[in-house]
Amino acid sequence: MSxxxxxxxxxxxxxxxxxTPVPIATPGPTATRTPSPLTPAPHDNVGPTxxxxxxxxxxxxxxxxxxxxEATIILRKSNGDFWxxxxxxxxxxxxxxxxxLSQQLGLTAADExxxxxxxxxxxxxRPPANPTD
Numbered sequence: 647m648s649x650x651x652x653x654x655x656x657x658x659x660x661x662x663x664x665x666t667p668v669p670i671a672t673p674g675p676t677a678t679r680t681p682s683p684l685t686p687a688p689h690d691n692v693g694p695t696x697x698x699x700x701x702x703x704x705x706x707x708x709x710x711x712x713x714x715x716e717a718t719i720i721l722r723k724s725n726g727d728f729w730x731x732x733x734x735x736x737x738x739x740x741x742x743x744x745x746x747l748s749q750q751l752g753l754t755a756a757d758e759x760x761x762x763x764x765x766x767x768x769x770x771x772r773p774p775a776n777p778t779d
Contacts, residue, residue: 702727705751708734714766719743724756738762 699720708716711734719731719738737747743759 699728701730704730704732706732707737707747707750708732712767717765718761718763720760720763721753722758722760724754728760735765735768 702723706713706716713732715734716732717735717738719729719733721729721731723729731751733747737744743751743753
C-alpha cells in the first residue's frame, strides 16, 4: 500500500512540475510608440506617420456645390475627434471660420482648426482676378 501511495505522490509531483510555467526567454527591450501626425517625433529622429486621419464626421455644408469647388476644413474637437467640413470659399474669412459657421457647428474655444485647404479647382491655378482692376 505504501508503494502505491508513494507512486501516486510521485506521479502528482511530475504532473504539477510539467504544468508550472517556465519562461522560455528573457523579455527584450520595450517598443517605443510611433508619434502621431500631430505630435512631434522625439529628437526629430522619426518623422510623423502617414496614417490617414480617422474622421468622426464629414459635414458638407454646401451639398449643391461640386466637391472640387469646396474648401476643406480639418478640425480637432476638444474630445479628440476629427471632423472634415466641406464649405464654399466664401464661408472662410482670413483662414478662420465665420462666427455664424462656428455657431452653426456648435464649436467651442477648445476646438482647434488643424488645416484649411482651398478648393481642388483652385489648386495649381492663379487666384481669380480682382474685379476692381
